[in-house]
Amino acid sequence: MRFGTVRANGHERVVLGVGEERALPLDGVTSLARVIEEWPAAEPAVKQALAGDLTRARHVDQFEWLPPIPRPGKVICVALNNSANTDRIMSGPKHPAMFLKPASALIGHGQSIRLRAEYGRVHPEPELAVVVGRGGEDIPRDAAMDHVFGYTIMNDLTSPTMRGEDTFHYRAIHPAADGSGDVSYVDTWVTYPMRYKGSDTFGPIGPWVATKDDIPDPHDLTIRCLHQGRVVTEDNTRNLLHSVADVIAFVSRYTALETGDIIAMGTALKASAKGGSAVQNVDLTTLGGPVDVTISGIGTLSSPVEMR
Amino acid sequence: MRFGTVRANGHERVVLGVGEERALPLDGVTSLARVIEEWPAAEPAVKQALAGDLTRARHVDQFEWLPPIPRPGKVICVALNNSANTDRIMSGPKHPAMFLKPASALIGHGQSIRLRAEYGRVHPEPELAVVVGRGGEDIPRDAAMDHVFGYTIMNDLTSPTMRGEDTFHYRAIHPAADGSGDVSYVDTWVTYPMRYKGSDTFGPIGPWVATKDDIPDPHDLTIRCLHQGRVVTEDNTRNLLHSVADVIAFVSRYTALETGDIIAMGTALKASAKGGSAVQNVDLTTLGGPVDVTISGIGTLSSPVEMR
CATH class of the missing domain: 3.90.850.10 (Fumarylacetoacetase-like, C-terminal domain)
Structure with missing residues (x-):
């Protein structure tokens, strides 16, 4: 079973994959996260949708896809x-x-x-x-x-350009190794x-x-x-x-x-x-x-x- | 004006600072993000709350605080x-x-x-x-x-212990400098x-x-x-x-x-x-x-x- 999320009429709508290339909007289902939270209790309704009227399934290219x-x-x-x-x-x-x-x-x-x-x-x-x-x-x-x-x-x-730019070579502050409670400086590379x-x-x-x-x-x-x-x-x-x-x-x-x-x-x-x-x-x-x-x-x- | 978010009876509730040490729960206001979205239109109601009955304000220590x-x-x-x-x-x-x-x-x-x-x-x-x-x-x-x-x-x-552990010293793949379309390897430090x-x-x-x-x-x-x-x-x-x-x-x-x-x-x-x-x-x-x-x-x- 494959799920996706599309935008339809300005709203999020969960869709189901039908075969390789079609997607079936699920009536009233707006959040895949919610479907997952309610899984496996939500599974029978999804299977029922797949076993029902698939004429409303459309080619994937006809949808505006959001992150799932x-x-x-x-x-x-x-x-x-x-x-x-x-x-x-x-x-x-x-x-x-x-x-x-x-x-x-x-x-x-x-x-x-x-x-x-x-x-x-x-x-x-x-x-x-x-x-x-x-x-x-x-x-x-x-x-x-x-x-x-x-x-x-x-x-x-x-x-990688920004990775290089956002890399620091610096002397990090560490506790002194002698346990004196003072600090020491350690040569360190950090990338943000x-x-x-x-x-x-x-x-x-x-x-x-x-x-x-x-x-x-x-x-x-x-x-x-x-x-x-x-x-x-x-x-x-x-x-x-x-x-x-x-x-x-x-x-x-x-x-x-x-x-x-x-x-x-x-x-x-x-x-x-x-x-x-x-x-x-x-x-x-x-x-x-x-x-x-x-x-x-x-x-x-x-x-x-x-x-x- | 100072806002916070507390948990009261299992629900999020926005509170207002009263003086240094007291907080006043705002009736029915559950999301500071929402207050901010509606700002400055929300400001008069907040000022009204501060000008009203402050006897319900309690010491900050009496609340369970959430991130604001x-x-x-x-x-x-x-x-x-x-x-x-x-x-x-x-x-x-x-x-x-x-x-x-x-x-x-x-x-x-x-x-x-x-x-x-x-x-x-x-x-x-x-x-x-x-x-x-x-x-x-x-x-x-x-x-x-x-x-x-x-x-x-x-x-x-x-x-800093985990910072050191999650630092790689490796040869990063870059495009070859000669523009041949091949790759070159560049000595790189990356921290995750x-x-x-x-x-x-x-x-x-x-x-x-x-x-x-x-x-x-x-x-x-x-x-x-x-x-x-x-x-x-x-x-x-x-x-x-x-x-x-x-x-x-x-x-x-x-x-x-x-x-x-x-x-x-x-x-x-x-x-x-x-x-x-x-x-x-x-x-x-x-x-x-x-x-x-x-x-x-x-x-x-x-x-x-x-x-x-």
Whole structure:
């Protein structure tokens, strides 16, 4: 089963996927987050809709798509979570490292990525994203998948130019090592991601949330990223270093997950890590769009690009 | 005028400050964000409440405080924005650098900071925070203050231990400098702040939002931070490198501001930068609380500490 959210007559409306290319608006259902909260009690009504009159289903291109969850409580993104990264990492954690995107940076399928020349290079990062069903904290690894509602697609747009600009090399204040209660200064690098990961439109997401029963193994999905019709990434989620269950168990030790939270699992880049087809060469600021991300069993997320 | 949000009978309720130490619940007013949206049309009713029966006002300690805006759309934090930092920065941007805290990390006045031994060192960072009134993008500097509703207090809890753990030293993929379309590898440091800045309870905030007419100059406020009754920071917002107007103008080039968004202006640490009284020596994980932050004209934010 696949869900999306569209705008119809100025209001949010939940739609159901019918076959590959059609979407059926659900009468009176305005919030996918609410559907998820009420799951599985809401499931029979959804199945009934799918078994009923499908003549009102229309082609996906006829809708104005919003992010499937328009305002998730938080959007957590896992960094460098692909086996193609390991030989480039000189030091770093063995656990998932994470940053946030603001919910206000999310845009739906077909909505434009809006860039400025001053953003510098901006490249796509195609990712599988988890949609949290039941929330929780301190979720054990073996119960983690019970907290997944389904999966969607995120394009984790990134500006390496702004990343470089927002990096400090400084002497951080630490307690003195001698325990004197005085301070010492430690040579430190810190990068602040608000701009380079969180600028408006840097989070294309959707169009579909595929329920987990549609996705028997989230670690065996192909991910493709096309730029202007040319394949720039082809990867498989088996190359994720930290699994969905690992990430849920880890992150929920630090932040309680809530229904509708999004966890983007990290950039697929295995096949593009070498040679000229790297996503890092796809500078949307100078090259424009569109950029498409397809994940098997979920769908295709398409984004035009416009300059502001 | 000062506003807060409390929990009463399981529901959110907006309160008004009466004198220094009392709060008056506003009948039927459940959302400060809504009050701000409706400002200045909502102002006369508020003034009427203050001119009316104040016998229902109770001492602040008799309330259960929530974050003044319990779920802001985003919480933007400015990094290293204090003149005490400048001699420690070897390289870094001249503009404001920013990160996000998840709204779910916010806690109200009197609510406990909850820590685990595995979080390592966690120290307080006392900060002035702006509450956005009218939203907007590309806000000109000279109109920026029109978008401020008021000011509150944030304690930007930070774990330097997790910061170190979540730092990667790696070879980032960049386009080849020769324009061949191939890639090159660039020695890069990246820090991911979700855990070290965004873990649950890492954002004590409130209790009060002072409206901007109460704060004639946001760059002439004293900030004090007390740990277990001992002063660990005494500073003044005149030491901010980037002013409120600068930050609003800058950030709104990248992300549209919305009513109720919070912008924490950066850690006050001028007086504590040297010697043994640095906030960095206040490890709440080993020392416990409480920690209090006071800003002149706004109030005092108090947080006990408990171990999970």
